[in-house]
Amino acid sequence: MSASWRRKLESLFIPFGALVASLVLFGVFCGLSGANPLAVYGAIWRAGFGQWSTFQNTLIRAAPLMLSGLCTALPARLGLVIIGNEGALVIGGLAAVATGLTLGTSVPPLMVQVGMAIAGMIAGGIWIGAAGWLRHYRAVNETISSLLLNYIAIALLNHLVGGPMKDPSSLNKPSTFPLADVNMLSSIPGTRVHWGLLYGVIACVIAYFLIQRTTFGFSARVAGGNIRAARVAGLPVGKLTVIVCFLAGSCAGLAGMVEVAAVQGVANESLNVGYGYGGIMVAFAAHHNPLAAILISLLVGGILASGGTLQRSFALPDATVLVFEGLVFLVVLFSDSLYGKLPFFKEKPTITSSPSPPPSPGQEPVVTG
């Protein structure tokens, strides 16, 4: 018991310690820029989390990050580093707009919305699934291929929006035709936060159970842990790779759908503003744990939401929030290396009395007659 208690304390202490350390570092930065660090902390808290009206700002900014973060977090459990979030998001948004415009008002709005979501998920899924397929069957490095797929997606967006899908009346900012108003996603009642937030939370919870609590997730983790062992055990590694990548891409694709159907109403260059890259950071800071990704997204959303106040009230430069964000991520990633290094959290091997080997999850003790 005492051992697992210490480990739990360690896994709480290190992330929160990292957060505090990055706050202190950021305070030094603010001090150097001529702002009172304590006042800045207070402002970040008020602007990001303090009141319900400002907390909604945080939620709005966090929503796309959750879905986009899953695009990196899921394949990471298979040992793959996928950074094609931006591309999958853009492609998902394009597919959603194409579907929404095709269906138009011929069917009820709910069906249009479901159709747009499915189209976005399939398109995004195929996009990242392709990177997974290339990885497994053609041995193409998935990081590079997914990164390059981003550029292709953005080029495709620019081409379609500037050519075949262009609304001729969108003169100086080429865009597709707008979605019908009835087909737009509304806000969650009583708030100004769109439904994308709920999609994000649900997707993260589902992803968590899928990876941690199902045989499928277990096989994926085995393949991620040791691919040869997985093969020896007869796991279909190729299929797993493609399916997990497909699911990851479909999350980012859904984020794209939400962005066009809840915010922009059209597909244009505003689709490609860095939600994908934000998602990569969220996934890494969350240790690729989907539930932690929810919290990290909220944290990042809060930091981003406070950016306005920092500029307006403290005359800090606009890059301040990026500095803060960068510090948090650097310190969090560095803190990873501290696991098992701090003496206080080390288990004391001499005290333990139980001679039996620790049972691994899902495996009942073998009863020998």
Added chain:
Amino acid sequence: MSSKRYLNLSRRQVIRGMLATTAFGLTAKLGTGCSPASNGAAAGGGADGLTIGFIYVGPKDDFGWNQAHAEGAAAMSGAFSSVKLIEEASVPETTAVVESMRGMIDIDGANVLFPTSFGYYDPHVLSLAEEYPDVQFFHAGGLYQEGVHPNNVGSYNGYIDEAQYVSGIVAAMTANAGRLGFVAAKPIPSVLRNINSFMLGARSVRPEATTQVVFTGDWAEPIKEAEAVNSMADQGIEVVTCHVDSPKIVMETAERRGIMCTGYHADQLSLAPNGYLTGAEWDWSSFYTKLVTDISEGKSLMDGSIPHMLRGGLREQFCKMSAYGAAVSDEAKAAADAAIAQFMDGSMVIYDGEIKDNNGGVAVAPSESLKQQDVKLEQMNYLVEGVIGSIGS
């Protein structure tokens, strides 16, 4: 596993319980709802003091579009002691700009907002303007539609192609062989209009001049912009100019390659002290100061005393020329000054037929004389004769 059971609950039961609780929590939260937080426009600014918010899509020191607006805002706030200026930079054209504007209104009590990026307008400014009917929104872009858009929204933009026309004159008279270059972001009407006016200005003094155009495809593509200038220098092009978000790279590369340049958006003399000839600059300082004078006298968009559409060129002080560089000859200065004088007295029409496009077709018919306000110019989809390049798809 079996030895670690607490309260005789299986893991499955615990999970089910957690799911049920979560679901209940979500529905309960949605059901009760939280009271809407918008309390209407806060009157924090008070009657005497105006609080004016400026929002920029990029950094305030980009030597480009954003810097031009930020300098205008600073000059305006310097002219009024009672005006409180609040600014936010690097705000993307997403829900982020809505939240920024909302924060300015709710927290800082802003009563006038200037969202200065083109893409802020639809849907972001439009949706927020309906929510806050007492706040005036002035958007840089000229997109207002009478009767369609909210009454508290105004739109302003300058005919900066007039300044590009003058730049074209200076460039053509300074270049020995009349070979000019233009680095452009996208083949959209506002960019094409600048290229064409630059070319027409050049051809008005040197009919054989040519302009090589390169489209980089996006507003901020520093690597492609540098490559474009390098290849132009290799081809023997003598003067380059540009229409991208930040002309910094184009100017610096031209200077390094020893060719000349004319600026855009803001004054870039400091980036190219030897080769900078002149430049087409926005004059937002004059515009903002005049507009805020009107507002502080009690005029507003809502009662119609400020027009919803504010446009103008050199004469109306929406744009201006950079001071002439050292390499500009007296003849070139005289020709440029003559053109400026024509703009000032209103007698200059840039798009005066006949104008041919660069495929040999007729762009502006002989009978046509398109004044700056003409909507046909807003839909420009051609490059005039002398421009080397194509607008693609």
